[in-house]
Amino acid sequence: MKTVVSASxxxxxxxxxxxxxxxxxxxxxxxxxxxxxxxxGPSGSxxxxxxxxxxxxxxxxxxxxxxxGEDLSIxxxxxxxxxxxxxxxxxxxxxxxxxxxxxxxxxxxxMEWVQKPENHITKRVEELLEIVGLQHRAEHFPFQxxxxxxxxxxxxxxxxxxxxxxxxxxxxxxxxxxxxLKIVQILQxxxxxxxxxxxxxxDEHIFQLADQKLYLEDGKLxxxxx
Amino acid sequence: MSETFFSIxxxxxxxxxxxxxxxxxxxxxxxxxxxxxxxxKIGFGISLMGESRLTAGFSMVFSQFxxxxxxLIFVVGAVIIxxxxxxMMSQRVRDIGLMKxxxxxxxxxxxxxxxxxxxxxxxxxxxxxxxxxxxxxxSTSLLNSSGxxxxxxxxxFWLVLLVFAVFFAIALILxxxxxxxxxxxxxxxxxxxxxxxxxxxxxxFTVFAxxxxxxxxxxxxxxxxxxxxxxxxxxLTAVFILVTVAVAGGIIADQTTQSWVEKAVGRDIVxxxxxxxxxxxxxxxxxxHETKEDSNFNYTHEEYLISEEILNKLNSTSxxxxxxxxxxxxxxxxxxxxxxxxxxxxxTIPVGDDREGESLIIGVEPKKALSKWYxxxxxxxxxxxxxxxxGDSLAQKMFSAPLDQGIRLFDRDxxxxxxxxxxxxxxxxxxxxxxxxxxxxxxxxxxxIMIKIDPLFNCTQVLTQIKAEIGSINSDFEVFELNEIxxxxxxxxxxxxxxxxxxxxxxxASASLCLIGYVMLAxxxxxxxxxxxxxxxxxxxxxxxxxxxxxLMVLLSSCAIGIAFGIIITLLILxxxxxxxxxxxxxxxxxxxxxxxxxxxxxxxxxxxxxxxxIPEIMAQT
Numbered sequence: 001m002k003t004v005v006s007a008s009x010x011x012x013x014x015x016x017x018x019x020x021x022x023x024x025x026x027x028x029x030x031x032x033x034x035x036x037x038x039x040x041g042p043s044g045s046x047x048x049x050x051x052x053x054x055x056x057x058x059x060x061x062x063x064x065x066x067x068x069g070e071d072l073s074i075x076x077x078x079x080x081x082x083x084x085x086x087x088x089x090x091x092x093x094x095x096x097x098x099x100x101x102x103x104x105x106x107x108x109x110x111m112e113w114v115q116k117p118e119n120h121i122t123k124r125v126e127e128l129l130e131i132v133g134l135q136h137r138a139e140h141f142p143f144q145x146x147x148x149x150x151x152x153x154x155x156x157x158x159x160x161x162x163x164x165x166x167x168x169x170x171x172x173x174x175x176x177x178x179x180x181l182k183i184v185q186i187l188q189x190x191x192x193x194x195x196x197x198x199x200x201x202x203d204e205h206i207f208q209l210a211d212q213k214l215y216l217e218d219g220k221l222x223x224x225x226x
Numbered sequence: 227m228s229e230t231f232f233s234i235x236x237x238x239x240x241x242x243x244x245x246x247x248x249x250x251x252x253x254x255x256x257x258x259x260x261x262x263x264x265x266x267k268i269g270f271g272i273s274l275m276g277e278s279r280l281t282a283g284f285s286m287v288f289s290q291f292x293x294x295x296x297x298l299i300f301v302v303g304a305v306i307i308x309x310x311x312x313x314m315m316s317q318r319v320r321d322i323g324l325m326k327x328x329x330x331x332x333x334x335x336x337x338x339x340x341x342x343x344x345x346x347x348x349x350x351x352x353x354x355x356x357x358x359x360x361x362x363x364x365s366t367s368l369l370n371s372s373g374x375x376x377x378x379x380x381x382x383f384w385l386v387l388l389v390f391a392v393f394f395a396i397a398l399i400l401x402x403x404x405x406x407x408x409x410x411x412x413x414x415x416x417x418x419x420x421x422x423x424x425x426x427x428x429x430x431f432t433v434f435a436x437x438x439x440x441x442x443x444x445x446x447x448x449x450x451x452x453x454x455x456x457x458x459x460x461x462l463t464a465v466f467i468l469v470t471v472a473v474a475g476g477i478i479a480d481q482t483t484q485s486w487v488e489k490a491v492g493r494d495i496v497x498x499x500x501x502x503x504x505x506x507x508x509x510x511x512x513x514x515h516e517t518k519e520d521s522n523f524n525y526t527h528e529e530y531l532i533s534e535e536i537l538n539k540l541n542s543t544s545x546x547x548x549x550x551x552x553x554x555x556x557x558x559x560x561x562x563x564x565x566x567x568x569x570x571x572x573x574t575i576p577v578g579d580d581r582e583g584e585s586l587i588i589g590v591e592p593k594k595a596l597s598k599w600y601x602x603x604x605x606x607x608x609x610x611x612x613x614x615x616x617g618d619s620l621a622q623k624m625f626s627a628p629l630d631q632g633i634r635l636f637d638r639d640x641x642x643x644x645x646x647x648x649x650x651x652x653x654x655x656x657x658x659x660x661x662x663x664x665x666x667x668x669x670x671x672x673x674x675i676m677i678k679i680d681p682l683f684n685c686t687q688v689l690t691q692i693k694a695e696i697g698s699i700n701s702d703f704e705v706f707e708l709n710e711i712x713x714x715x716x717x718x719x720x721x722x723x724x725x726x727x728x729x730x731x732x733x734x735a736s737a738s739l740c741l742i743g744y745v746m747l748a749x750x751x752x753x754x755x756x757x758x759x760x761x762x763x764x765x766x767x768x769x770x771x772x773x774x775x776x777x778l779m780v781l782l783s784s785c786a787i788g789i790a791f792g793i794i795i796t797l798l799i800l801x802x803x804x805x806x807x808x809x810x811x812x813x814x815x816x817x818x819x820x821x822x823x824x825x826x827x828x829x830x831x832x833x834x835x836x837x838x839x840x841i842p843e844i845m846a847q848t
Contacts, residue, residue, distance in 0.1 A: 052841075052842055057842060058840065058841065058842045077766060078765055081760070081764060082763070084761065084762060085764075090761055090762060092758070092761070096754065096758040096761075098443065099755060100446035100447050100752075100755070101439065101443065105442070108439070113764065113768070114763075
């Protein structure tokens with residue numbers, strides 16, 4: 001199967017005043033097309049940093065990350081923005097919806113950037129709202145939604161341009177059991193649709209969906225499958 | 227931790243914001259102080275030098291303008307300072323909330339942030355005073371080196387202290403309000419996202435569904451932070467009123483006053499008179515732009531009278547279109563009292579006194595006069611009526627209600643029918659019909675002739691011919707083109723107006739800093755969202771577009787209101803009968819567009835700087 005994400009010897013160090021904090025240490029892994037990968041590890045182990053690097057939001061201090069055959073370290077910002085817009089969907093842990101846009105507009109704006117026709121955008125928004133079960137919330141602003149609803153809007157936004165790769169950061173971390181189940185159902189559907197998914201989580205229900213399990217501790221990555 | 231230590235640390239942590247507030251405070255104080263110091267030398271002084279330079283009417287237009295610009299600069303300074311300290315303190319609301327949530331007592335929180343405010347305002351005002359004095363010194367030196375004589379004296383200590391104290395107090399009072407407001411708010415509310423920056427997240431504003439997301443986000447954000455948006459619009463509106471009054475008003479007033487002088491003196495007018503008389507008339511006309519001592523000139527000397535032969539020669543010279551013969555004299559004049567009737571009360575009210583003075587008397591043939599004065603009232607119509615038109619300086623010096631009074635000269639009373647703005651003898655002049663003047667003085671001939679040459683003829687050729695013919699009759703007579711003196715008079719007006727237009731530059735710079743401050747507030751408030759936009763595929767350009775959209779909307783709305791009010795103030799209050807041509811409009815539009823574009827470009831700096839940051843840094847909460 002084709003490799004979608006490949007990371008080799010990835011290191012990330014943050015300079016905080018005079019001290020250097022090494023968050024990732026020589027991380028190597030591969031994710032193949034259609035594979036559902038679960039990334040776990042204690043808090044502060046570097047999961048979000050790793051997802052940020054794979055999504056091209058952040059750059060590694062050293063090492064190489066190749067996504068869809070493109071070496072991210074040598075690409076300019078416009079190329080990376082285009083890659084994120086077309087090929088990568090990102091669901092943030094804290095939802096990060098745009099507070100000035102309604103639910104429908106939050107889902108629609110990534111499609112406007114790739115200049116999809118208006119009727120396509122309208123149809124796709126309706127379709128995604130149905131998938132996440134929020135048709136009745138289309139005209140509401142984010143501050144009018146609960147945490148679980150905001151998380152589902154974040155999923156819908158990540159799927160707007162139908163990206164082949166989806167990165168999800170702690171999707172159930174802030175939610176109660178009942179709301180978490182809805183999120184797990186969405187992830188199940190994504191897996192069934194053949195999407196390549198990388199999820200950072202501690203949730204047992206999501207672990208059950210995994211084709212590949214990775215564990216990060218103190219910046220080092222180990223495969224739980226081995 | 228001591229209050230001072232905390233405050234200094236906090237100010238240093240927010241270097242850009244702290245320096246912005248200090249710089250805008252500095253510029254506000256500097257511009258006001260500079261205006262007062264420099265304006266005293268070139269502006270307010272103008273109204274006092276009416277006797278020696280400029281006529282009373284012109285001085286009044288200038289001093290009105292300068293006083294109004296000074297008032298606006300002061301208001302703008304206060305508004306800018308209020309906005310900047312509001313911004314500075316608004317961005318500390320979350321910190322104040324956090325400190326209160328952690329159990330810090332109210333008075334200690336207030337103390338920390340008041341100390342910050344004290345440090346910033348003191349440094350800003352102090353630097354402003356220094357910059358204001360330096361700007362005044364530099365401008366005066368520059369103008370002196372360009373040939374204008376402006377005294378370079380030590381600044382008035384009390385004036386400097388007054389400006390410092392007033393702005394320091396304004397900044398403290400206005401800055402203390404947001405701190406006090408926040409210290410009164412419950413900690414939970416102060417740290418909640420719906421209260422940070424004192425802004426409401428809710429938006430009751432409906433944006434057109436068809437608008438693109440970039441514009442939608444920009445508009446909704448503007449309406450969401452109503453308080454800050456309202457303040458910046460108010461602030462920029464005040465600045466644009468000032469800029470419009472100074473620039474548009476300056477250009478209109480410059481062209482209008484120049485046209486008054488040009489029409490009063492006349493363009494392409496040639497003076498023919500005895501050489502002594504010519505020199506005397508040049509001196510009288512030059513008094514508008516330079517102080518000159520008037521000698522005891524004998525206008526009635528027989529040699530100066532112009533013979534019929536010269537007049538006939540000029541009449542028969544082809545190319546000479548108009549001949550304006552004048553009799554110029556100098557004599558004592560006296561104000562003539564009068565009474566006006568109040569139809570409502572039936573009372574008669576005495577007007578005037580018995581003031582006396584010396585005035586230049588010019589007899590003209592009303593229908594042949596080449597000058598077209600800017601007049602209050604009317605000009606002389608008949609050749610043999612006892613009517614007079616007096617100059618503006620004479621009217622101001624000797625009359626209470628000139629158009630209701632009369633003037634006595636050569637023991638005869640003349641009704642004052644008009645007051646004209648005239649640079650000749652700096653407005654200390656009286657025009658009467660030539661025939662009447664000749665009859666009462668017994669001088670039957672004019673002593674000065676003004677002619678106009680047909681533009682279809684070769685001017686140099688006609689002049690050479692006139693010089694030769696006049697020279698053959700009387701070699702003491704001279705032919706002189708008045709354009710040289712006219713241009714010097716116009717130059718003086720141009721210099722004064724350009725100086726007035728220069729005054730609001732500091733305020734415009736402060737306004738740009740205000741807008742930068744507002745853009746920084748917008749970025750601080752929306753940084754998380756911008757991070758998300760970037761993360762889901764927006765380029766840095768999109769972020770700049772959203773921020774610049776907000777900045778442009780604020781600028782355009784302020785600019786529209788400010789320019790409209792500025793033009794109304796200029797046309798209705800400051801310049802009577804303004805002269806506006808297509809070129810005037812283009813020139814004004816050009817300057818205002820430059821001011822608008824410059825302010826906009828400067829305001830983009832924080833947006834561009836922010837958009838270039840790595841996404842994780844953008845999304846990190848500060």
